[in-house]
Amino acid sequence: MILSVNSKCPCGSGIKYKKCCKPYHDGKTANNALILMKSRYSAYAKQQYKYINNTSNKEEDIESIKNFSNNSKFENLKIIEFIDGENKAFVTFKATIFSNGIDSSFCEKSRFIKANNKWLYLDGEII
Numbered sequence: 826m827i828l829s830v831n832s833k834c835p836c837g838s839g840i841k842y843k844k845c846c847k848p849y850h851d852g853k854t855a856n857n858a859l860i861l862m863k864s865r866y867s868a869y870a871k872q873q874y875k876y877i878n879n880t881s882n883k884e885e886d887i888e889s890i891k892n893f894s895n896n897s898k899f900e901n902l903k904i905i906e907f908i909d910g911e912n913k914a915f916v917t918f919k920a921t922i923f924s925n926g927i928d929s930s931f932c933e934k935s936r937f938i939k940a941n942n943k944w945l946y947l948d949g950e951i952i
């Protein structure tokens with residue numbers, strides 16, 4: 826479901842999508858891994874597949890992301906911990922997601938790296 830730009834941002838900031846994560850989806854650079862993580866979560870909710878791929882260290886499987894995104898409701902994102910670093914950072918979060926009506930919420934510790942002055946998602950560990 827694509828929500829209006831005037832609705833609240835899926836990342837849980839409480840502000841409008843157009844003033845929160847949308848600028849990143851439109852090309853703005855995320856200055857730290859926390860912003861990147863939130864905007865990637867929003868990208869799943871807003872079906873911004875290109876952004877998910879462009880902010881990942883590896884080639885993402887767009888078809889499986891599409892499938893997941895189209896069949897899921899992104900209810901909430903809670904940041905548990907953010908460990909910043911020079912070229913490496915960690916974000917631990919809880920994503921509340923319902924896929925095909927089934928609670929598929931999870932906690933993940935994501936790893937990010939900075940390459941060519943750009944933060945990228947490296948991988949994640951379900952915790």
Ligand SMILES: [Zn+2]
Nearest residue numbers: 834836845846
């Ligand atoms: Zn946002």
